[in-house]
Amino acid sequence: MRAHRDARRIAHATPGKLRTLGMIFANHPSAKTVIFTEDNATAYEVSQRFLIPCLTHQTAIKERQAFLDGFKAGSYTAIVTSNVLNEGVDVPDASVGVILSGSASAREFVQRLGRILRRGDGKQAILYEVIAKETREERVADRRRTPPDADRKAERIEATLALFDSSRPSPAEKGRT
Amino acid sequence: MLPSELLFSYKRGAQVYPRFLRREQYVWAEQVLNLIREHQHRTRGELQAALRALEGDSPDYRIVRGFAHLALNAAEFTLATGELEPEALRREVFALAAERGGYGEDRAREVLETVAPRYRLEAETLREALYADLPENHLLTALPDFTSDRLVDRYNLAQAQGLLYSALYLRLAAHRNVPGEYRRLFQHLKFHGLMYAVEGNLDDGYQIYVDGPASLFKQTRKYGLQMAMFLPALLRVSRWEMEAMLQRDGMELSYRLDSQSPLKPLTAAPSAYDSLLEESFARRWEKLGTPWSLEREVEIVDLKGTVFVPDFALRHPDGRVAHVEIMGFWHPDYLRRKLDKLRRAAMPDLIVAVSERLNAGADDFRDIPGPVVFFKGKLEPRQVLAVLEAAAGTPSS
Numbered sequence A: 001m002r003a004h005r006d007a008r009r010i011a012h013a014t015p016g017k018l019r020t021l022g023m024i025f026a027n028h029p030s031a032k033t034v035i036f037t038e039d040n041a042t043a044y045e046v047s048q049r050f051l052i053p054c055l056t057h058q059t060a061i062k063e064r065q066a067f068l069d070g071f072k073a074g075s076y077t078a079i080v081t082s083n084v085l086n087e088g089v090d091v092p093d094a095s096v097g098v099i100l101s102g103s104a105s106a107r108e109f110v111q112r113l114g115r116i117l118r119r120g121d122g123k124q125a126i127l128y129e130v131i132a133k134e135t136r137e138e139r140v141a142d143r144r145r146t147p148p149d150a151d152r153k154a155e156r157i158e159a160t161l162a163l164f165d166s167s168r169p170s171p172a173e174k175g176r177t
Numbered sequence B: 001m002l003p004s005e006l007l008f009s010y011k012r013g014a015q016v017y018p019r020f021l022r023r024e025q026y027v028w029a030e031q032v033l034n035l036i037r038e039h040q041h042r043t044r045g046e047l048q049a050a051l052r053a054l055e056g057d058s059p060d061y062r063i064v065r066g067f068a069h070l071a072l073n074a075a076e077f078t079l080a081t082g083e084l085e086p087e088a089l090r091r092e093v094f095a096l097a098a099e100r101g102g103y104g105e106d107r108a109r110e111v112l113e114t115v116a117p118r119y120r121l122e123a124e125t126l127r128e129a130l131y132a133d134l135p136e137n138h139l140l141t142a143l144p145d146f147t148s149d150r151l152v153d154r155y156n157l158a159q160a161q162g163l164l165y166s167a168l169y170l171r172l173a174a175h176r177n178v179p180g181e182y183r184r185l186f187q188h189l190k191f192h193g194l195m196y197a198v199e200g201n202l203d204d205g206y207q208i209y210v211d212g213p214a215s216l217f218k219q220t221r222k223y224g225l226q227m228a229m230f231l232p233a234l235l236r237v238s239r240w241e242m243e244a245m246l247q248r249d250g251m252e253l254s255y256r257l258d259s260q261s262p263l264k265p266l267t268a269a270p271s272a273y274d275s276l277l278e279e280s281f282a283r284r285w286e287k288l289g290t291p292w293s294l295e296r297e298v299e300i301v302d303l304k305g306t307v308f309v310p311d312f313a314l315r316h317p318d319g320r321v322a323h324v325e326i327m328g329f330w331h332p333d334y335l336r337r338k339l340d341k342l343r344r345a346a347m348p349d350l351i352v353a354v355s356e357r358l359n360a361g362a363d364d365f366r367d368i369p370g371p372v373v374f375f376k377g378k379l380e381p382r383q384v385l386a387v388l389e390a391a392a393g394t395p396s397s
Helices: A002-027 A040-050 A061-073 A106-120 A136-145 A152-156 B027-038 B044-055 B061-073 B086-100 B105-119 B123-129 B148-166 B179-191 B221-234 B276-288 B332-345 B381-392
Strands: A033-036 A078-081 A096-099 A126-129 B009-012 B015-018 B076-078 B139-142 B167-174 B196-201 B205-211 B240-248 B251-258 B293-295 B312-315 B321-327 B350-355 B372-375
Touching: A002 A033, A002 A040, A002 A096, A040 A078, A040 B105, A061 A078, A061 B086, B009 B148, B015 B148, B027 B044, B027 B061, B027 B148, B044 B061, B044 B139, B061 B148, B086 B105, B086 B123, B105 B123, B148 B167, B148 B221, B148 B240, B148 B251, B167 B179, B167 B221, B179 B205, B179 B221, B276 B293, B276 B381, B321 B332, B321 B381, B332 B350, B350 B381, B372 B381
Parallel strands: A033 A078, A033 A096, A096 A126, B015 B251, B321 B350, B350 B372
Antiparallel strands: B009 B015, B076 B139, B167 B205, B167 B240, B196 B205, B240 B251, B293 B312, B312 B321
């Protein structure tokens, strides 16, 4: 039941997250952006809202490859994915990452970071984490932000923008280096 | 039939029994069907959410899921977009959005408004159509056409069938039945591609031993399903007993059923052509346009103590008759028994078609009077027709 309640609260928070995502796009109009979501429904919603190619485990291999190639070639500047890109898929170079729902473990978090930065050595990349206030997401995100011995990749985080209020998004910066 | 996680059974000593529904659980059948009816022309996702709400915290949730599974097997879902291909729409819309540069909700809206008129859609309808191909967005278009009582019957039958997925073998006894029923029973054994041995005769009845998937050289789930699919055919025979041996948790368990069981056959007669090999052959035979017609009604050839039932009979308008036996399974013991039968049947008009996967050579068929053809993959009707024409000395025109 707790999972159920949380799911409802998270679903309730989605409109606010999408607005925040719109702001992130506005801040980085031409940056290559990868958006990570925890569930397929959110990934499809982002895709439908902004008309961004979407990769989930349901995406046919051919279409998935076409989207990844298009992203690599620069014909798409953004791509949204549920957990399919967590492991084993080579994500092309990106300079902005957005984690849109955050019940991810510290390991997944670092992995995602590493994925978008892998090809960007010597460059700066930005990872945003958009979290809904007063859900387990917030607690999880807080817990993760103080990892005892973070992976070196985590040190490259330039800024983490957090969403606070779903009614009036006022992104505050919790930057750290 | 139901997936393993929705099957229930219980043990008493070395006996295992399917768990049939208790009367107070029948009510779920009506509720599931009502919910499905309410969701006609709505999406699978909405229906699934409603079904989840129906099961709620009930300990009967797996019964609800079982009913839903069986009812939805008989329903139809279709794409809301008709001829439009969502994948093509996505490609077009995403490419245009990317060309315009910079993502945002307003720009997305502009893109949709540009593209939608080409398909005579509203912008928001186009947005929905982008993912109409996801299973959860499919629309429920055709409802299952049975009552809740029939759904209960199907559920109990599915429980009885489920135990057979892991059968080592089964023994059937059928007696005091009318000859037509026997013929149908043997036909179904064959049509489900089951390997069996028979003892007995028309007067005293038959003892049938059916090899199970667990005793096959190579275990296949497909074979287990065929065995389970055969059960409804057995229910159409008047008097029968069945004992199956199951391998479960490292134990051998016995599972018995007989014609006294409360199980009811499905309203529609089970299809006679469920064995893929034979079904595809029968279909392709029709396309040849030959005067030889393929007949489903085959004779039981009494071999004094056992029977032989050829797969097909071929009949020519001039009165000639030939039979076809397709051998496609790879199992040395089965092959040996089958060869023995073919020798005893000694039917000169029997064409034996042997899969090359069988690892049998021309030598094995030396003392079989009829023609033998070998085939790779699928048996081509042409090969059989060529043999028929060669026998008649009339080359094909």
